[in-house]
Amino acid sequence: MTEPLAQTVDSLRALIDDPSLPREVREALAPEFLEIEALIEKLNQRAIHVAVFGRVSVGKSALLNALAGSEAFKVGVLHGTTTTRESTHWTTIDGARVHLIDTPGINEIDGQAREKLAHEVAGRSDLVIFVVDGDLTAVEAQALRELSRIDRPMLLVLNKADRYSSTEVGALLERLREHSRGFVRAEHVLTASALPSRRRVIRMDAESRERETFEQPLADVNAVRQAIVEVLSNDGKTLAALNAGLFAGRISDQLGSRITEVRRDVADKLIRNYALGKGVAVGLTPVPLADLAAAAGLDVALVVHLSQVYGLPLTKAEAGELVLKIAAQVAVLMGAIWGVNALVSALKGVSAGLSTALTAGAQGALAYFATYITGRAAQAYLVGGKSWGERGPKRVVEEILKNLDRDSILRDARAEILAKLKA
Ligand SMILES: Nc1nc2c(ncn2[C@@H]2O[C@H](COP(=O)(O)OP(=O)(O)OP(=O)(O)O)[C@@H](O)[C@H]2O)c(=O)[nH]1
Ligand SMILES: [Mg+2]
Incomplete structure (x- = not known):
């Protein structure tokens, strides 16, 4: 558990276990104590919320599936596969509970509704992942700017890296870093292959004949996973923890009086x-x-x-x-x-x-x-x-x-x- 979070849990626990509180006082405070018990439970869960945003079909849902290690979200070739405002799934990364939040493509919804959704969803997220599959378009640049105002740690992920050669990937990353300067930290511009295209491979069969088969390469979302782990550990004063801390502080003040x-x-x-x-x-x-x-x-x-x-x-x-x-x-x-x-x-x-x-x-x-x-x-x-x-x-x-x-x-x-x- 991260430091401030651990301290918060400890101080709440101390409040509840305070031996100087006589039985009469403890009984009268039973409802408050129950509330604190529930809060401690929540803090102990050490959960963070991760939301994805991006244009339609860049692979937002595929990226979350790769992170979850399951087909939790619907993936499709059609534009606008994810249509519900947000769908979610719990998974575990590095021992922590991670709440994944999928959203529809930003070009599916118009400016105002998009900003509202971004505010609502990003506002309660601890990490925002903006997914692209090439250099930034004007719509993407605009959405990225809007999201950065919400002030959450943000990753800019170039997905479908499998479709590019390593030189192309290098050049694209450079351009993305340049175009997102001021919004996203350079080390937070990453690549991923959430659901790489099947590859045609030629194999020899037992009779030494060439056989054409298709193979599904493994997903590669290690950089993104690593970044989530980092947010969990250094940014340990993550907003969730910090907010929980503030909430706990308020509760203990209230409880004090x-x-x-x-x-x-x-x-x-x-x-x-x-x-x-x-x-x-x-x-x-x-x-x-x-x-x-x-x-x-x-x-x-x-x-x-x-x-x-x-x-x-x-x-x-x-x-x-x-x-x-x-x-x-x-x-x-x-x-x-x-x-x-x-x-x-x-x-x-x-x-x-x-x-x-x-x-x-x-x-x-x-x-x-x-x-x-x-x-x-x-x-x-x-x-x-x-x-x-x-x-x-x-x-x-x-x-x-x-x-x-x-x-x-x-x-x-x-x-x-x-x-x-x-x-
Ligand atoms: N080559 C390649 N294709 C990918 C990758 N990730 C996703 N795709 C394909 O991109 C298409 C769209 O994927 P989705 O995950 O549905 O994309 P999305 O961003 O959720 O799309 P919407 O929900 O429609 O906004 C699907 O056909 C996927 O197979 C990848 O890493 N490499
Ligand atoms: Mg989707």
């Missing part, structure tokens, strides 16, 4: 579930307000789980430290920003009996809220790549608290907890 999105969704769900779990647990067994901070086991579990979602796994001890750090900030900020009174009145809003004893729902809601903030803060820390960033933990927690709709979270939490407790 999808992964971020999915991680956020999964994290949000986790935070809400743990917060609810904690709220329900505390609601079932109300404890004095001071003991809430101690009931941090669930928060630690939440942080460990979150760290896995973000592919930055923390140990229980590390998560415990993080929870303490966040709790310290929350304690300071809750006091400083809202004041204890504000918090008490917020809870009053959800519970009439707050002044004497916290009801199950209200205390549960507070526990929910504490876990929710812990989760959000831990999430910010993980998104920052296990760092609080320049702002430091205090500012991060401060911003989370500031941006929260405290009252509605408490209200929703209480309703959810009560619903669970009743169930």
Whole structure:
């Protein structure tokens, strides 16, 4: 496989096999991963597309047959044997899958249609072969110019070389190189005998009598085959590979942001579930307000789980430290920003009996809220790549608290907890 192609396949494979992606994220991304698997499959096939163009009856179909080693395309003495806009056949050259594309003679179709076909077919080919059987005619020169604008590696092949002497072939090649200068590289002007005429041969039979027979000489398309192999190897950054690379790059960018999105969704769900779990647990067994901070086991579990979602796994001890750090900030900020009174009145809003004893729902809601903030803060820390960033933990927690709709979270939490407790 060529270098850039191999790299593309490797990087796609790495995306799929990334061990830092937890199961939840991987499952949510299943459709994207399937698409990438299919793309890798396609890249691994290492296929190139080769199209032939040329005047009628120059031997385009015969040339493709000789390359394929089979009678894949119809060959005929009549002008205009190939009439379908394009017929195709897969073959293998040098281990690579090659898609051969045959087209009708360029003088079969008029200027505009011809240009359109050339654009469409050559546009998705990795190599264009322009076949002639003599020096360039005006129509051929024009078509060659049009094709060269599509900017694909192009071979100019003098077919039916068997009909010329070697001196004639030499002279014709020279003229073709001269007339195609600027469009086709000199080393890409080649000869071929796709389907040499049968030769009359005289042989002696057993009785020493001369017998006239006809022999079909073997096709000679070695130069063309060699050029295809070269396109496959050096031009390895062939357009197909390059395009596939660009496509893959786009996919991995898209996937990158999808992964971020999915991680956020999964994290949000986790935070809400743990917060609810904690709220329900505390609601079932109300404890004095001071003991809430101690009931941090669930928060630690939440942080460990979150760290896995973000592919930055923390140990229980590390998560415990993080929870303490966040709790310290929350304690300071809750006091400083809202004041204890504000918090008490917020809870009053959800519970009439707050002044004497916290009801199950209200205390549960507070526990929910504490876990929710812990989760959000831990999430910010993980998104920052296990760092609080320049702002430091205090500012991060401060911003989370500031941006929260405290009252509605408490209200929703209480309703959810009560619903669970009743169930
Ligand atoms: N002598 C000789 N004749 C050839 C060679 N290649 C093809 N021919 C003959 O040229 C004629 C046309 O061949 P095709 O392969 O059908 O040519 P084409 O360019 O596909 O023609 P259209 O499909 O009609 O545009 C047939 O009679 C072939 O036998 C060759 O290398 N040497
Ligand atoms: Mg043909």
